[in-house]
Amino acid sequence: MIHVLSVLVENRSGVLSRVTGLISRRGFNIESLSVGHTEDPTKSRITLLVEADSVAYEQLTKQLNKLTSVHKITDLTHTSSIERELVLVRVMADAAVRSEIMQxxxxxxxxxxxxxxxxxxxxxxxxxxxxxxxxxLLRPYGLKEVIRTGTISLARSAKDA
Incomplete structure:
Protein backbone atom coordinates (compact mmCIF):
# COMPACT_ATOMS: atom_id res chain seq x y z
CA MET A 1 0.00 0.00 0.00
CA ILE A 2 1.20 3.52 -0.80
CA HIS A 3 1.31 5.79 2.25
CA VAL A 4 1.39 9.59 2.01
CA LEU A 5 3.46 11.13 4.80
CA SER A 6 3.82 14.78 5.64
CA VAL A 7 6.89 15.21 7.85
CA LEU A 8 7.57 18.55 9.54
CA VAL A 9 11.31 18.87 10.14
CA GLU A 10 13.91 21.43 11.14
CA ASN A 11 15.08 23.51 8.20
CA ARG A 12 18.76 22.58 8.55
CA SER A 13 21.44 21.03 6.41
CA GLY A 14 21.50 17.22 6.51
CA VAL A 15 17.94 16.68 7.79
CA LEU A 16 16.62 15.45 4.43
CA SER A 17 19.56 13.08 4.15
CA ARG A 18 18.88 11.61 7.61
CA VAL A 19 15.17 11.13 6.89
CA THR A 20 15.64 9.53 3.46
CA GLY A 21 18.61 7.50 4.70
CA LEU A 22 16.52 6.02 7.49
CA ILE A 23 13.81 5.06 5.00
CA SER A 24 16.16 3.54 2.43
CA ARG A 25 18.20 1.62 5.05
CA ARG A 26 15.01 -0.17 6.02
CA GLY A 27 14.46 -1.26 2.43
CA PHE A 28 11.58 1.04 1.51
CA ASN A 29 11.35 2.61 -1.91
CA ILE A 30 10.40 6.29 -1.92
CA GLU A 31 7.84 6.61 -4.73
CA SER A 32 7.76 10.42 -4.53
CA LEU A 33 9.62 13.05 -2.53
CA SER A 34 9.03 16.77 -2.27
CA VAL A 35 10.56 19.25 0.17
CA GLY A 36 9.92 22.91 0.79
CA HIS A 37 9.89 25.71 3.36
CA THR A 38 6.79 26.22 5.48
CA GLU A 39 5.18 29.34 6.89
CA ASP A 40 7.85 29.09 9.63
CA PRO A 41 11.32 29.71 8.12
CA THR A 42 12.91 27.40 10.71
CA LYS A 43 10.91 24.39 9.47
CA SER A 44 10.51 22.47 6.22
CA ARG A 45 7.86 19.99 5.14
CA ILE A 46 8.82 16.73 3.46
CA THR A 47 6.05 14.97 1.57
CA LEU A 48 6.81 11.30 0.95
CA LEU A 49 4.98 8.53 -0.85
CA VAL A 50 6.25 5.21 0.48
CA GLU A 51 5.05 1.68 -0.27
CA ALA A 52 4.78 -0.47 2.87
CA ASP A 53 2.48 -2.89 4.61
CA SER A 54 0.86 -1.72 7.86
CA VAL A 55 3.37 -3.39 10.21
CA ALA A 56 6.43 -2.08 8.37
CA TYR A 57 4.83 1.35 8.04
CA GLU A 58 4.23 1.53 11.79
CA GLN A 59 7.89 0.66 12.43
CA LEU A 60 9.00 3.29 9.94
CA THR A 61 6.97 6.07 11.57
CA LYS A 62 8.27 5.08 15.02
CA GLN A 63 11.85 5.31 13.76
CA LEU A 64 11.21 8.66 12.09
CA ASN A 65 9.72 10.03 15.32
CA LYS A 66 12.98 9.17 17.10
CA LEU A 67 14.94 11.62 14.93
CA THR A 68 15.44 14.83 16.91
CA SER A 69 15.02 16.99 13.80
CA VAL A 70 11.52 15.57 13.13
CA HIS A 71 8.78 17.66 14.78
CA LYS A 72 5.61 16.02 13.49
CA ILE A 73 4.53 13.22 11.16
CA THR A 74 1.08 13.33 9.60
CA ASP A 75 -0.27 10.35 7.68
CA LEU A 76 -2.45 11.75 4.89
CA THR A 77 -3.17 8.33 3.35
CA HIS A 78 -6.74 7.92 4.58
CA THR A 79 -7.61 11.55 5.21
CA SER A 80 -9.34 14.02 2.98
CA SER A 81 -6.42 15.86 1.46
CA ILE A 82 -5.40 17.90 -1.54
CA GLU A 83 -2.61 16.35 -3.63
CA ARG A 84 -0.84 18.07 -6.50
CA GLU A 85 2.09 17.50 -8.82
CA LEU A 86 3.63 19.69 -11.49
CA VAL A 87 4.67 18.35 -14.88
CA LEU A 88 6.54 19.93 -17.77
CA VAL A 89 6.05 18.14 -21.09
CA ARG A 90 7.88 18.94 -24.31
CA VAL A 91 5.92 17.47 -27.21
CA MET A 92 6.65 17.36 -30.92
CA ALA A 93 4.34 19.86 -32.61
CA ASP A 94 4.71 20.89 -36.20
CA ALA A 95 2.27 23.41 -37.65
CA ALA A 96 -0.19 20.70 -38.73
CA VAL A 97 -0.91 19.45 -35.18
CA ARG A 98 -0.40 22.53 -32.99
CA SER A 99 -4.10 23.36 -32.80
CA GLU A 100 -4.93 19.78 -31.70
CA ILE A 101 -2.30 19.96 -28.96
CA MET A 102 -3.60 23.36 -27.87
CA GLN A 103 -7.08 21.86 -27.47
CA LEU A 137 -3.23 11.97 -24.95
CA LEU A 138 -0.01 13.76 -25.92
CA ARG A 139 2.04 10.58 -26.42
CA PRO A 140 0.89 9.96 -30.04
CA TYR A 141 2.32 13.36 -31.04
CA GLY A 142 5.75 12.37 -29.71
CA LEU A 143 6.84 13.13 -26.18
CA LYS A 144 10.31 14.59 -26.38
CA GLU A 145 10.81 15.24 -22.65
CA VAL A 146 8.74 14.81 -19.48
CA ILE A 147 9.65 15.89 -15.96
CA ARG A 148 7.43 15.68 -12.88
CA THR A 149 7.80 17.02 -9.38
CA GLY A 150 7.02 14.89 -6.41
CA THR A 151 3.57 14.93 -4.90
CA ILE A 152 2.74 17.63 -2.37
CA SER A 153 -0.22 17.11 -0.08
CA LEU A 154 -2.14 19.07 2.52
CA ALA A 155 -5.05 17.93 4.67
CA ARG A 156 -8.30 19.64 3.78
CA SER A 157 -9.65 22.25 6.19
CA ALA A 158 -12.40 21.18 8.55
CA LYS A 159 -15.81 22.35 7.37
CA ASP A 160 -17.36 25.15 9.38
CA ALA A 161 -20.38 23.98 11.32
Whole structure:
Protein backbone atom coordinates (compact mmCIF):
# COMPACT_ATOMS: atom_id res chain seq x y z
CA MET A 1 0.00 0.00 0.00
CA ILE A 2 1.20 3.52 -0.80
CA HIS A 3 1.31 5.79 2.25
CA VAL A 4 1.39 9.59 2.01
CA LEU A 5 3.46 11.13 4.80
CA SER A 6 3.82 14.78 5.64
CA VAL A 7 6.89 15.21 7.85
CA LEU A 8 7.57 18.55 9.54
CA VAL A 9 11.31 18.87 10.14
CA GLU A 10 13.91 21.43 11.14
CA ASN A 11 15.08 23.51 8.20
CA ARG A 12 18.76 22.58 8.55
CA SER A 13 21.44 21.03 6.41
CA GLY A 14 21.50 17.22 6.51
CA VAL A 15 17.94 16.68 7.79
CA LEU A 16 16.62 15.45 4.43
CA SER A 17 19.56 13.08 4.15
CA ARG A 18 18.88 11.61 7.61
CA VAL A 19 15.17 11.13 6.89
CA THR A 20 15.64 9.53 3.46
CA GLY A 21 18.61 7.50 4.70
CA LEU A 22 16.52 6.02 7.49
CA ILE A 23 13.81 5.06 5.00
CA SER A 24 16.16 3.54 2.43
CA ARG A 25 18.20 1.62 5.05
CA ARG A 26 15.01 -0.17 6.02
CA GLY A 27 14.46 -1.26 2.43
CA PHE A 28 11.58 1.04 1.51
CA ASN A 29 11.35 2.61 -1.91
CA ILE A 30 10.40 6.29 -1.92
CA GLU A 31 7.84 6.61 -4.73
CA SER A 32 7.76 10.42 -4.53
CA LEU A 33 9.62 13.05 -2.53
CA SER A 34 9.03 16.77 -2.27
CA VAL A 35 10.56 19.25 0.17
CA GLY A 36 9.92 22.91 0.79
CA HIS A 37 9.89 25.71 3.36
CA THR A 38 6.79 26.22 5.48
CA GLU A 39 5.18 29.34 6.89
CA ASP A 40 7.85 29.09 9.63
CA PRO A 41 11.32 29.71 8.12
CA THR A 42 12.91 27.40 10.71
CA LYS A 43 10.91 24.39 9.47
CA SER A 44 10.51 22.47 6.22
CA ARG A 45 7.86 19.99 5.14
CA ILE A 46 8.82 16.73 3.46
CA THR A 47 6.05 14.97 1.57
CA LEU A 48 6.81 11.30 0.95
CA LEU A 49 4.98 8.53 -0.85
CA VAL A 50 6.25 5.21 0.48
CA GLU A 51 5.05 1.68 -0.27
CA ALA A 52 4.78 -0.47 2.87
CA ASP A 53 2.48 -2.89 4.61
CA SER A 54 0.86 -1.72 7.86
CA VAL A 55 3.37 -3.39 10.21
CA ALA A 56 6.43 -2.08 8.37
CA TYR A 57 4.83 1.35 8.04
CA GLU A 58 4.23 1.53 11.79
CA GLN A 59 7.89 0.66 12.43
CA LEU A 60 9.00 3.29 9.94
CA THR A 61 6.97 6.07 11.57
CA LYS A 62 8.27 5.08 15.02
CA GLN A 63 11.85 5.31 13.76
CA LEU A 64 11.21 8.66 12.09
CA ASN A 65 9.72 10.03 15.32
CA LYS A 66 12.98 9.17 17.10
CA LEU A 67 14.94 11.62 14.93
CA THR A 68 15.44 14.83 16.91
CA SER A 69 15.02 16.99 13.80
CA VAL A 70 11.52 15.57 13.13
CA HIS A 71 8.78 17.66 14.78
CA LYS A 72 5.61 16.02 13.49
CA ILE A 73 4.53 13.22 11.16
CA THR A 74 1.08 13.33 9.60
CA ASP A 75 -0.27 10.35 7.68
CA LEU A 76 -2.45 11.75 4.89
CA THR A 77 -3.17 8.33 3.35
CA HIS A 78 -6.74 7.92 4.58
CA THR A 79 -7.61 11.55 5.21
CA SER A 80 -9.34 14.02 2.98
CA SER A 81 -6.42 15.86 1.46
CA ILE A 82 -5.40 17.90 -1.54
CA GLU A 83 -2.61 16.35 -3.63
CA ARG A 84 -0.84 18.07 -6.50
CA GLU A 85 2.09 17.50 -8.82
CA LEU A 86 3.63 19.69 -11.49
CA VAL A 87 4.67 18.35 -14.88
CA LEU A 88 6.54 19.93 -17.77
CA VAL A 89 6.05 18.14 -21.09
CA ARG A 90 7.88 18.94 -24.31
CA VAL A 91 5.92 17.47 -27.21
CA MET A 92 6.65 17.36 -30.92
CA ALA A 93 4.34 19.86 -32.61
CA ASP A 94 4.71 20.89 -36.20
CA ALA A 95 2.27 23.41 -37.65
CA ALA A 96 -0.19 20.70 -38.73
CA VAL A 97 -0.91 19.45 -35.18
CA ARG A 98 -0.40 22.53 -32.99
CA SER A 99 -4.10 23.36 -32.80
CA GLU A 100 -4.93 19.78 -31.70
CA ILE A 101 -2.30 19.96 -28.96
CA MET A 102 -3.60 23.36 -27.87
CA GLN A 103 -7.08 21.86 -27.47
CA UNK A 104 -5.68 19.12 -25.20
CA UNK A 105 -3.83 21.77 -23.19
CA UNK A 106 -7.07 23.72 -22.78
CA UNK A 107 -9.07 20.66 -21.69
CA UNK A 108 -6.56 19.91 -18.91
CA UNK A 109 -6.34 23.58 -17.85
CA UNK A 110 -2.62 23.50 -18.56
CA UNK A 111 -0.41 26.26 -19.94
CA UNK A 112 1.92 26.49 -22.90
CA UNK A 113 5.14 27.91 -21.49
CA UNK A 114 7.45 27.65 -24.51
CA UNK A 115 7.07 27.27 -28.26
CA UNK A 116 9.88 26.13 -30.51
CA UNK A 117 10.06 25.51 -34.23
CA UNK A 118 8.94 21.87 -33.85
CA UNK A 119 7.99 21.58 -30.18
CA UNK A 120 5.65 22.97 -27.55
CA UNK A 121 6.41 22.85 -23.82
CA UNK A 122 3.38 22.46 -21.55
CA UNK A 123 3.05 23.05 -17.82
CA UNK A 124 0.27 21.31 -15.90
CA UNK A 125 -0.66 20.77 -12.27
CA UNK A 126 -3.04 18.28 -10.75
CA UNK A 127 -3.26 14.87 -9.21
CA UNK A 128 -1.30 11.97 -10.65
CA UNK A 129 -4.21 10.53 -12.64
CA UNK A 130 -4.96 13.86 -14.37
CA UNK A 131 -1.32 14.30 -15.38
CA UNK A 132 -1.09 10.72 -16.62
CA UNK A 133 -4.24 11.25 -18.68
CA UNK A 134 -2.76 14.32 -20.32
CA UNK A 135 0.52 12.53 -21.04
CA UNK A 136 -1.39 9.61 -22.59
CA LEU A 137 -3.23 11.97 -24.95
CA LEU A 138 -0.01 13.76 -25.92
CA ARG A 139 2.04 10.58 -26.42
CA PRO A 140 0.89 9.96 -30.04
CA TYR A 141 2.32 13.36 -31.04
CA GLY A 142 5.75 12.37 -29.71
CA LEU A 143 6.84 13.13 -26.18
CA LYS A 144 10.31 14.59 -26.38
CA GLU A 145 10.81 15.24 -22.65
CA VAL A 146 8.74 14.81 -19.48
CA ILE A 147 9.65 15.89 -15.96
CA ARG A 148 7.43 15.68 -12.88
CA THR A 149 7.80 17.02 -9.38
CA GLY A 150 7.02 14.89 -6.41
CA THR A 151 3.57 14.93 -4.90
CA ILE A 152 2.74 17.63 -2.37
CA SER A 153 -0.22 17.11 -0.08
CA LEU A 154 -2.14 19.07 2.52
CA ALA A 155 -5.05 17.93 4.67
CA ARG A 156 -8.30 19.64 3.78
CA SER A 157 -9.65 22.25 6.19
CA ALA A 158 -12.40 21.18 8.55
CA LYS A 159 -15.81 22.35 7.37
CA ASP A 160 -17.36 25.15 9.38
CA ALA A 161 -20.38 23.98 11.32
Missing amino acids: IVQIFRANIVDVGRNTITIEATGDASKLKGMED
